[in-house]
Amino acid sequence: MSPLLRVEGVSRYFGGVAAVNKVSFELAPGEIVGLIGPNGAGKTTLVNLVTGVLRPSAGRVWFEGADVTAQRPWQASRRGLARTFQIVQPFPQMTVLENVAAGALFGGGAASRPEAEDVAMEFLEFVGLAPLAERSAMSLTLPSRKRLELAKSLAMRPKVLLLDEVNAGLNSAEIGAAIELIRQIAARGVTIMLIEHLMKVVFSLCDRLLVLHHGELIAQGDPRAVASDPAVVKAYLGSKYAAQEQQVGAGPVDAADPVDTPSGGGHD
Amino acid sequence: MKSSISSVRRPRRQGLVWFVPLAIALALVPLFFNNYYAQQATFVCMYAALALSWNVIGGFTGYPSFSTAAFVGLGAYAGAILQNAGMPMMLAWVAATAVTALFAAVLGYAILRMKGHYFAIGSIAIVESMRLLASSWSSLTGGGEGLNLPIFPGGPDHAGRVFFYAMFVVMIVAAMMSLWLDRSRLGFGLRCVQQNEDAADMVGVNVNASKIAAFVLSALFCGTTGAISASWVSYISPPDAFSILMTLKVPVMALLGGAGTVLGPVLGALVFVLVEQTLMSRFLDYSQAMLGVIIVFLIFFLPGGLLGAGLFERLSGRLARLRRASA
Amino acid sequence: MFLDPQILANGLMLGALYACIAVGFSLVWGVLNVINMMHGSLIILSGYLTFFAWLHLKVNPFLMLLVVSPLLFAFGYALQYGLINRVVSRPVLTTLTLTFGLDMILYNLMNVVFEATPRRITLDLGSLSMGDVVLPNDRLFAMFLALGLTLLLFWVMRTSRAGRAIVAVRMDRDAAALMGIPIRQVYAMTFAIGALMAGACGVLLAITFPVTTNISGLLLGKAFVVCVIGGLGSVPGALVGGLALGLIESYTGTWWGPQTAVLLGFVLMIVLLMTRPTGLLGKAGYE
Incomplete structure (x- = not known):
């Protein structure tokens, strides 16, 4: 293909x-492809x-x-190349519905504002924000804002969706719900690229992984294979630790856990 | 599902409820009152059109533009020069509008990449530069001496009426533009830009094109207004045409009415002109200081304007507090 | 023609005054993110105070530096602390409109109290001649004082506690607040220093040029242009911008007339705004 x-x-x-x-x-x-790499690897730049x-x-x-x-970004979203931001970017004084309708109208090519609002409502129901449709975007909690961001991107009817750390700052129950949501989005036929720090999320969702380190693609392929790649372990944990791992032969999956801190910082 | 959608869609408060009676009342002024009142009504229409225009870029789009006088002055000079070259008056007005729109498109392309204070300063500098250009380019503009225009025939009362209705029509058209913009795709895009320019870009709004379109819409009727008032006064000079005072007065009117509301600027212009006439004609020496006091008052006590979000809520909140306190 | 020493000298004298005019304005803009539309009128106000003290009380205008500057400092502090601080975090349009409204009040009152007729201090200090170049001594003194005061401000900003606090707030307001810097006081202090510099400029202006309210807008325009040329909120930026503008105006003024010189200043500013909004020196700041 x-x-x-x-x-x-x-x-x-x-x-x-x-x-x-x-x-x-x-x-x-x-x-569904995961893009991983240590902080500052260049994931968001990519x-x-x-x-x-x-x-x-x-x-x-x-x-x-x-x-x-x-x-330009607006052309990308009209083509069907949508993204979410690590730091959410709502239109703060608009309602939740208007936020999503903007995506449907401009990126998604809805013919009119009423039509855009219909589409928006559909996606708000999909992400579970429909009851908050009339609230101002500013008043939402962080998990809801992340959902709003997702609904806005989906309303653009993307062919490819780039999700930049949608799980950062969420607790584990919220993350479980987010994983389920991403799976449903993929089931609708949307191709997804996921920037993610949490290995749990990556392994449960991704067909394939790309690993970025110092701006270079150091590995790609099947998630399990990539995670045990010595170069990847080295990138995450330093060469000394990687050498130890080689001797002990422990699974690098667990070894990668210390870096799982959900970082909301915009370092890269 | 359909019902849930329609239930969340609120009716838009556009302000036609008071605008239509106000417009009718204004239209009747020259028929029932003398020339002085017709003149004041003309000012109301003129400033309403200007404030509505400013609202497109300053209110909807959130760009603090102080270019109003640049467009008014350009329209005035374009209209005057064309009329003196033999073009019929009405045609000169239309041509001046077109010239102004074209200028705004080119200028917008150049200065709309600036933001915040830089844009504000840049837009003021445009007015100053145009004024200096008009005073230096004597062969075209008559320099500091200004330009005379043919006096409209038929006596002052007749002329007063003609120019009133001309301004009235401009105001109505500007109001219709405002109403259209509020419901249009472009208007929605501009509000997105106002809220968060990067996010607007991301959802597919062609930000640059939208901003330029907004700038042109904000200039269009300034050009017409300038040309009409040049014919009305039948004399223009650089400091009057490119007036710094006007370039700041118009945004204040829009703020007074409620920046970003659909027809608020009309109310702002009306209240402003009335206050100016009643207060300032009586205290001529202090007219500018009074304008300053109005501005300070506006910013501290009416930050959302007369129609802006929050005023009614705050007033009712205050009433509720009073009631609670007395109970 | 480029090397005509008289034009050069005139440009430098004008430029030093411009730098002094812009430095306070630039400080307020850079730290508070407020465009102080009153700046020109504050200069004129202190110019009038100097003139009338000289006329009626026979006070040496240079001495008035020590009187007028503290007065304007206090005025600026009160204005910022009591009024502008309340809206300082609102959008550009609000703060700009507010200071413009305040300017209209001050301007109008000055017109009523002082009348707009140009007033001129005549000191007859003679002049310094070097070959063909004639330098009036009053202007020469004013130039050195303007440069001296500007450099003094630079030194104060670098060494004093208040100066460091202002720089810290300029660099990162939230971090500065976390460090225990009282933001409101720093804002008031910054605005007060801006007003103090305007006051000092007014004194120097009264010594060298006729004072009239009519030029307050012109002075404000100069401050804009200098800030944009040199970059915001930095003393070296204001110096470079001021001297550049003084020289440009002096040369183009001699060649094509004063109006073209002013126009050129604005055009240069607009072009710079579009191409290099951080000014020729970039974001140097006060550090």
Whole structure:
């Protein structure tokens, strides 16, 4: 099957430092792919490059066979390339419904505002926010804001959805609900790329993993295989620990747990 | 499911309830009162059109623009020059509107990438630059001496009526634009930009194009108004056409009525002109200071404007507190 | 033509005054994020105070620096603490409109009390001639005082406790608050220093130019342009911006007339706003 999204040797430099360096990967339709890596690895920068927030210093981005390297964010969302933010970005003084309707109207191509509100209501029900439709976005709790962000992206009717740490700052019950929600989104045929720190989430959802370290793609493939890749263990825990692991032969899955702290910080 | 959707959709408070009677009352002024009142009614219409226009960029979009006088002045000069070149008056007004819109599109492309204070300063600087240009470019603008226009025939009463109805029509059209914008896709996009520009970009709003469109809409009727008032006064000069005072008065009117509300700016313009006439004509020496006091009062006691969100709520809240205190 | 020493000298004298005019304005803008539309009128106010003290009380205008500056400091502190602090976190439009409203009140009152007729102090201090170049001594003194005061402010900002607190608030307000810096007082202090600098400028202006309310808008315009050229909230920025504008106006004024010189200043400002909104020196700040 031809890839939906193809990233080809994409780099981005900030004052001589490569935040993302010659990264190439593809997303096939219907996949759920996890993008992992230590803080500062360049994960969010990569998402920004794919969605037009930043322009790559080198390389190309292809979406549905078209070169979209030079696109602006609004063009990306109209094409069906939606994303959520690590730090949620609502329209604070609009209602929850209006927030989602904006996504449906502009990104999702709804024909009119009433139609956009119908679509919005549908997705609010999907994420379980329908009872709060008339509340102002500002008044929502963090988990609800994350759901709002999700509903807004979904209302854009994306083909590819890039989720940037949707679980950061949530407690474990909320995370369980979020996993279920992501699974349902995938079941609707949306291809998903997930930036995630929590291995639990990654392993329960992803078909495939990409590992970024110092801006470079150091491994990709089956989640279990990637997680036991020595280069990945080294990236997360340092070479000394990795050598120990090799000797003891313990599963790197558990070894990766210390870095599971749900970080809400915007380091990368 | 359909019912749940329609139940959450609130009716929009657009303000037609008071706007229509107000407009009718205004339209009747020149028929029943003398020329002085017709003149004041013309000012109300003019400032209402200007404040409605400013509201598109300053209220809907949230960009603190102080370019109003640049557009008014440009419209005035374009209209005057074309009329002096032999173009019929009405046609000159339309042409001046087009010139102003074009200018706003080009200018918007350049300055709308600035934000906050920088945009505010840039937009004031445009007014100053235009004024200086108008006083230096003597061959076209008559320089500091200004330009005379042909005096409208038929006596002052007749002329007063003609110019009143011209301004009245501009106000009505500007109000219709406002009403349309409030329901339109563009208007919704502008409100998104006002709330969070990056998020607007992310949901698919073409932010740059929308902002330029808003800037052009905010300039359009300023151009018409400028051209009409040039014909009305039949003389223009750089400091009158590109007046810094006007460029700040108009946003104050919009704030007074409620920035971002659909028709609030009309109310703001009406109240402002009435206050200006009653107070300031009596204390001529202190007219500017009074305007200053109004501004300070507005900011501390009426931050949302007369129609803005919060006023009624706050008033009723205060009443409730009073009632509780007395009980 | 470029090397005509008279034009150069005029430009430098003008530039030093511009730097002094802009530095207080820039400080307030940079730290409080408030555009003080009253800045021009504050300068004129102290200019009038200096003039009338000279006319009626025969006070040496240079001495008035020690009287007028503290007066304006107190005025600025009270204004910020009592009024502007209440709306300081509201959007640009609100704070700008408020200071503009206050400016209208002050401007109007000055017009009524002092009348707009230009007033001029005549000191007859003679002039310094070097070859073809003639430098009036009053302007020369004013220039050195303007530079001196600007550098003094720089030094105070770097070394004093209040200065460091202001810099800290400018860099990160929330972090500064967590460190126990009283934000409201720092804001009031900043605005007061801005007013003090305006006061000092007013004195120097009264010595070198006729004082009239008509030029308060012009002075404000200069402050804008200098800030944008040099960058916000930094003393070196105001110095560079002020001197640059003084030289530009002096040269273009001689070649194409004063109006073109002012126009060029605005055009330069607009172009810089679009291309380099942090000014020529970037975000140097007071550190």
